[in-house]
Amino acid sequence: MANHTLFLSLLALSCSLAIAYEPSPLQDFCVADPSSSAFVNGRACMDPKLVQADHFSFSGLHLPRNTSNKLGSVVSPVTVAQLPGLNTLGIALARIDYAPWGVVPPHVHPRGTEILTVLEGSLEVGFVTSNPENRLITKFLQMGDAFVFPVGLVHYQRNVGHGNAVSISALSSQNPGVITVANAVFGSNAPIPADTLVKAFQVDKNLVDYLQLTF
Template sequence: MQLQGSLAGDSDTFQDFCVKCLTPQVHLNGFQCKDPAEVQASDFTSAVLKNPGNTSNGLDVAVTAANVLTFGGLNTLGISAARIDFGKNGLNPPHIHPRATELLYVLQGTLLVGFVSSTPENQLYALKINAGELFVFPKGLVHFQLNVGDGPALALSSFNSQNQGTSQLPKALFVSNPPIDDAVLEKALQLNAADVQHLRALISKT
């Protein structure tokens, strides 16, 4: 007799954590649902990505999210999107999406894109892509996009989560709340105390 194997796994989460609560309270993974009798066609449309974002900042980039927080019709559907506007030399800095794979489509310009694997070798997969081309960033891996064209660039990203979550590495390390102890950053990144303070001040402004 041949034995058949089986696989099982937990469903993906919609938030960073969900600590067990023993008191009789209800906390939903997502949002409560409207009474179907009150749902209208307008609940399933949004203009949140219609207008360009303001790229006048230290990174020359603007990311506009269309997820369950800004577009209620996405609740429970496991999908979301984002518009990414790049000024010249604009950078969407190294970051992760803990709950989603990202599929990026370039609408205008040329981007240098890449991600780093979780293998011990920290393999970088990077290349330049142009308007009309796609690139996929696997779930949870560090990735980035840099405008390397001669002018502005525009991209559209889609995610297989209603709330993909985003953690920018520079901000997570240097402007967390409360701050990570200086000794941790100094040893991990081989910096001195003055370097850490300089980076905290600089990154807090971007």
């Protein structure tokens, strides 16, 4: 009886894990229909008879981006918003351009694991494990190296070379989402009460006020 109960418990756990990520499609494809008003977990499907090859194609990832901003980096996503044919397929892509010493600041993808490959230059990358360890796992990457950021963990990238750098990332969701830590904490709408942030970060209120104005 105990073994039977254990088996059922493991089966229930396996089923819950199986549905924790995007489900497998039940048809050949489900091209996103941006004109639909249906509210579903993802995007509503376009009539298959109206689907064209362009719905599965995206161009321009070979073109360098302008990185003249405060961070010195630009992310060019290819999610279901840019490529409707990704709908229900559970994958996405992004090109990232870095100026010398440019950074992609600490952020989280709440719905997708990311695997990054360096195409040009040298990068420092890392992610932080969950509480209570909060351990930083970091590595320096060269052209051709790959690195995985597990879903939901805070991670970052930094160009550590004197020239431009480029990477490409694959993500395990058609819409992995992105939460930039600084923007979310100090730039939320409406603002998180300053007293809460003072206690959370153990800093002076003047610094919190400055950061909230900055973001």
